[in-house]
Amino acid sequence: MEGTIRCAANYVPLSPISFLERAAVVYRDKLSVVYGDHVKFTWQETHQRCVKLASSIASRFKISRGDVVAVLAPNIPEMYELHFAVPMAGAVLCTLNIRHDSKMVSTLLKHSNAKLIFVDHQFIDIVKGAIEIMSKSPATVPQIALISDSGELQALPNSDIVEYEALLAMGSLGFEIRRPIDECDPIALTYTSGTTSSPKGVVYSHRGAYLNSLVGILLNEMRSMPVYLWTVPMFHCNGWCMTWAVAAQGGTNVCLRAVTAKGIFGSIFRHRVTHMGGAPTVLNMIINAPETERVPLLGKVTVMTGGAPPPSQVLFGMQQLGFDVCHAYGSTETYGPGTVCAPKPEWDALPLETQAKLKSRQGLNHLGLEEVDVKDPVTMKSVAWDAKTIGEVMFRGNTIMNGYANNIKATQDAFKDGWFRSGDLAVRHSDGYIEFKDRSKDIIISGGENISTIEVESVLFGHPAVLEAAVVGLPDEHWGETPCAFVELKQGYKVKEDELITYCQKNLPRYMAPRTVVFRELPKTSTGKTQKFVLREQAKAMGSLSLRGKSKL
Amino acid sequence: MEGTIRCAANYVPLSPISFLERAAVVYRDKLSVVYGDHVKFTWQETHQRCVKLASSIASRFKISRGDVVAVLAPNIPEMYELHFAVPMAGAVLCTLNIRHDSKMVSTLLKHSNAKLIFVDHQFIDIVKGAIEIMSKSPATVPQIALISDSGELQALPNSDIVEYEALLAMGSLGFEIRRPIDECDPIALTYTSGTTSSPKGVVYSHRGAYLNSLVGILLNEMRSMPVYLWTVPMFHCNGWCMTWAVAAQGGTNVCLRAVTAKGIFGSIFRHRVTHMGGAPTVLNMIINAPETERVPLLGKVTVMTGGAPPPSQVLFGMQQLGFDVCHAYGSTETYGPGTVCAPKPEWDALPLETQAKLKSRQGLNHLGLEEVDVKDPVTMKSVAWDAKTIGEVMFRGNTIMNGYANNIKATQDAFKDGWFRSGDLAVRHSDGYIEFKDRSKDIIISGGENISTIEVESVLFGHPAVLEAAVVGLPDEHWGETPCAFVELKQGYKVKEDELITYCQKNLPRYMAPRTVVFRELPKTSTGKTQKFVLREQAKAMGSLSLRGKSKL
Structure with missing residues (x-):
């Protein structure tokens, strides 16, 4: 329209980096991260630590825009900080599965062409093994940064390895953040689980991460300043993008090195947790926890479940314990949740078991995705909403991956005909809700x-x-x-x-x-x-x- | 990154049109719009009505992509529908202030080059007068569509004027929605209030409207399926973008032709209103309502106030009545709310009056804006956070207008040095919160x-x-x-x-x-x-x- 312009005042590439910068002012003195008995940060501190870390990543390791920085760590504060610090250095965060062995880690470091890897002390031997494997071939070996035991600045015998807190200490608060030039620039790279011979590296963009974070807040019905318990691995779809979402709402991240029923109940009680997430296995762990480890809930705890279809008995069991379960379904390619089984008010009048059955369906696309459909993968026709005809679940929208890193063939196959083909089989009910039936394989x-x-x-x-x-x-x-x-x-x-x-x-x-x-x-x-x-x-x-x-x- | 692509599967221009399309499935049978005793629609119905209306707008009136369609109407269901139907026809919605006289309306119709105007029966004479004025000059006169008294399909003596429901009836459900090609394409045009000689038409984009709607949901701490009472005029910043936001959350829009204390309390009671908005004057009307018109609140009602600085006494009074007031500040150019005075938990311990004083400050930028600052308009230096030094409030981010329609000079002035200059004077407190002092004029x-x-x-x-x-x-x-x-x-x-x-x-x-x-x-x-x-x-x-x-x- 005549008279209008696009300029720095009215157009800024979307990026979750903005969430942290805003939290540092709006939620300045609020708790950002807590871990164990001794680690506690405010949003101002977390922001400053991330700026310094980004500065060191850029200068000490010569990381340039678009380089890949890997991390192998459980849900500890450093893992959280890297979700901002690495993108702030202009780099792409590649979170590795902590169950991988040296061989798998070496394959992924090579495939991703990572220039640097952050590793938690618990997994240092895995990474050393991976580097050894890589040294035998002409691959470039990444530099290593070690996350030592909580806060301890241990002297490292091997001078090539820099310690996390030392790295942070040498960083500069004056570092100029490298924001994305295009909002579709990559922010993260996640290898899908179950990968063996040909690894598939899913690439997320700043735009997708920003939008999926906002959607995550809505899906979780999160008010401002929530308390989020980290039971979903951050290495898995960046914790369903809740890493960034919690910053957007100025919440508190309760970190947990290992997921146990005792740890979960203890954290809920101690930190007044309001939200958490977990695969049905985690829910099952909660339901079957021994009486001695259980603590009654003092406030409402919303749990988002996904990653596998939750049996209705599990949903029912959680509901009986007083948890508010929200069921989402998706895949790494959809930034985690792609659909949500939004409960309908009229279900409240039904018996609890019928409710649980309805709630165990996969539902409909969330706000960030334009469409989900169940289609015949050959004709691309939508299946009838008859709860019987099986088709493939397909998605399209802004929270679908950029593609598979260094594998254009796989990307093109996945996006054939302008839809992301999930490889999941489902039916559609008369209310439009989809119900997952099986992986096609x-x-x-x-x-x-x-x-x-x-x-x-x-x-x-x-x-x-x-x-x-x-x-x-x-x-x-x-x-x-x-x-x-x-x-x-x-x-x-x-x-x-x-x-x-x-x-x-x-x-x-x-x-x-x-x-x-x-x-x-x-x-x-x-x-x-x-x-x-x-x-x-x-x-x-x-x-x-x-x-x-x-x-x- | 190698291997990735941008295609229909993973990139869709952001637009609030998506909210309605999704609501039509996810919230299919939920109430979308209620008005008086007889008007009630579901989201599926609202979606179908908007598609048919868009079809008629495109075919009956030959409206093309980018054309301006004006509307002069109070907060009635048709006004709500036009917020979707006009963009779905690819056109730009120009909402006119219902207090304008024929002269002003003629000026704005001419300035905006509107091809069509929808007018509520209450204001038909104003529009007829405006057309008469326009006919005297060589300006192109817009076509007229009349919104007749609730649902009545009255025969129109003047065959040039088409009636709303008749128009809708001739529309086709098969119409192909004209989504924006670029998400920065214009969706709405609002003339700023107080305009006299040289009208300033603020242009909103699909992208900005989409983002500001999500932010509006967060600012209002809105869970899914809220009940929103329309006390903010929809012609004012498109009701602070809540028109589109309510669809995103599948809420119910409670329409009100005129804002009165009786109407407000009655609607809250009858429809279990959860959210509403209003300038401090509306809040004052609520506080000073006679006992006979008051109804005690049965549930929580969140009220967003803005448009003028709320005196702390007004905030205090509302709080005493049990309303939860959220104070936002902005302007037409910031899509309505630009900052929010996010309350801090530690304020809860303070005396109510002190709290009200803290809450009457304008606060900090919301999630959709990148930054708000108080600057010296000449040197562009930020003022000290001393609660004393006065400077000009400036904004930058994705929820800042595209510019002023057909007035590139005004746009360039407003965006000088890459910030939107609000023309408002303020100070900044030590916690970063801004406090509005006055309009510079x-x-x-x-x-x-x-x-x-x-x-x-x-x-x-x-x-x-x-x-x-x-x-x-x-x-x-x-x-x-x-x-x-x-x-x-x-x-x-x-x-x-x-x-x-x-x-x-x-x-x-x-x-x-x-x-x-x-x-x-x-x-x-x-x-x-x-x-x-x-x-x-x-x-x-x-x-x-x-x-x-x-x-x-």
Whole structure:
């Protein structure tokens, strides 16, 4: 329109860096970060520490705009600070999964071309091992910065390794922050969990992180100055972007090195926690905590769950303990939450169990995403809202990743036809809400019928003796595959294979009930997801044994 | 970063249109708009009505992308719908002040080059008059669409004028929404109040409106599905952008044709209002409502006030009635609220009156703005945080207007040196909070001393007999100017000029106390601001009389 201009007064590239700068003034003396008995910072202090750290990252390590800086650390204050300091140095923060071994870390450092890695003392040997592996090939080896035991400025025998607090001390408050030039410039890089041979590095932008932070505040129904307990790993989608969101609202970050029921209840009580998040496994840990570790809730605690479909029994159990659970669904590619199962007021009148069932659906796109749909991946037609027709979940909007780092082919495949293809299978209910059925790679096809492993697991969960369950396909000569359940029982409970099979047959169409039940501890990723590929391997071995047996006849 | 792309899957220009589209699914059957006894719509209905209306606007009136569509209407459902329908037709919504006369309306229609005007039946004569004035000059005359009395499809004698519901009925649900191509494309045009000879049309973008809506939700601490009472005129900064924000949260818009204490209390009770807004005048109307019109609050009602500095007595009075008041400050150019006086938890321990005083400060920039500062307008240096040094309030960020329509000179002046210059004078307190002192054109300079008229008014407000007060400069041969107070008394109170002067002398430095007091009803703009230019005219006449008187000696 005539008479208007775009200039520094009315256009600033969106970036979460602004949240910290504002918090340093608006919430100046409010607690920003607490950890254990001794670590406590205010927002002014956190801002100053981040500026100094950014300055050191830029000058001491010669990190330039767009360089990748990796970090291997649990949910400690330094991990939080790096979420601002690294972008403030103009660099891209690559958070690594703390369950990785040296080999995996070396692969990711090489793939990301990281110039520097921050490592918590607990994981220094993993990184040293990774560097050793890298030294054998012509790859450039990243520099190392060590996060030593809380605040201790230990003398480092190896002079190449700089200590975090020392680094911070040499930084300058006068450092000029390197804000993004374009708001779509990258801010973070996260390798998706379960990665093995070809790592997929999901790239987030400053714009996406900014918008998803605001949405995270709304999803969590967060008022200003919340108290957020860090039970979601910050290395996982940058803690669903709540790292940045908490700064936007001037909240307090309660850090936790390890997630335990005792730590959770203790922190809730001590710091008057208002919000937290966690995969259903974490919720299950809370529900099954021994009486001695439990503390009654004094105020409202909102818990966002996601990362795996929460069985309705888990939602019900949390509700009974007094937690307010909000169920979101998404993936690393959607900056964490992509949909939310917004509860409808009319559900309040329904029995609690029916409510939990409705709430265990994945829901609809949140405000930051333009659209979620369930489509036929070939024709791109939307499925009918009949709660039956299965299609692929697809998303589009501003909180979808920039793409996969250094893998344009994978990016183009993921964005084919202008939608992000999640690889998840779902149906759509008559109210538009989507319900996740399975990962396309997990679904079982038995005698030509699709079996949602999630549905079978959900029924198993309903059995009083079952702590957790995972269902995979067992190769079968006649049916192709049959459902095989891996089950972990609650302490003190005993139950036989047959009993569980009969139970499932009563509660499911017969073809969906498991034919085999194996009792074992379930293998997990660090983000609490069951590693189905491990179980699938086991089932494959079992299947081939039985097939071999048959061929002998 | 290598491997990433920008495409339809991960980049969508920000626009509030998305809020309505999402609400139509997520909040499908929830009440969107209620008005009087008979009008009630759901979000699905509102969405469908807006699509059909957009279709008719585009096809019936041949409105193209970027064309201006004006509206002259109070806070009725149709006014709300136009906030979406006009942008969905690709056009720019120009909301006109309902207090304007035909002459002013003709000036603004001409200046904005509006192709179409929607007019509420209450104001049809104003528009007819405006068109008549325009017909005398070579200006293009806009087409007219009439909003008839609630829902009645009255036959129109003049066939050139199309009725709103008839227009809607001829619209098509298959219309393809014209979303912005660039998110900085204009969405709305608002002429600033108090405009006389050279109108200033403030242009908002889709991006700014989107961001300011999210910020509005946070500022109001709005959970999902709020109930918003429309006491802020929608023609004023598009109701501080809450028009779009309420859709984002799937709330219910309670419309009100006229703002009265009875209407406010009645609506709060009947619809369980959770949020509303209003200039201090509206708050004053609530506080001074007769007992018979009052209804006790059943739930929490958050009220955002702004548009003029709220006297601490008004904040205190509202608090005593149980309202939760949030004080924001800004201007049309900042999309309404630019700063917010975020209350600090430690204030809770202070006496209520001290709290009210702290809360009457203008505070700090909200999340959508990057920065607010108080600067010397010549050197551009920030003033000291000493609560004394006066400077000009300046803003920069994404919720600053695109500029003034068809007035590049005014735009460049306003954005000089990369900051939006508000023309407001303020100081900065040691906690960074700004405190508004006066409009630069309102401040009184008496014997070389600056006198903040706001401070004098605030003292006058403390007198039990005073309902409202406005102070302007009275021309004076010796001092240049002296403070002159215009005062409106509460019903049933009587007080003499001398008593008020003595009262001010006791509570202010002597040079700041008014020398003259005039009792009269204060002239107001439709947004509740006192029209100081009217009072200044009166003072000028009084001054020249007395000056003439003196010269005769």
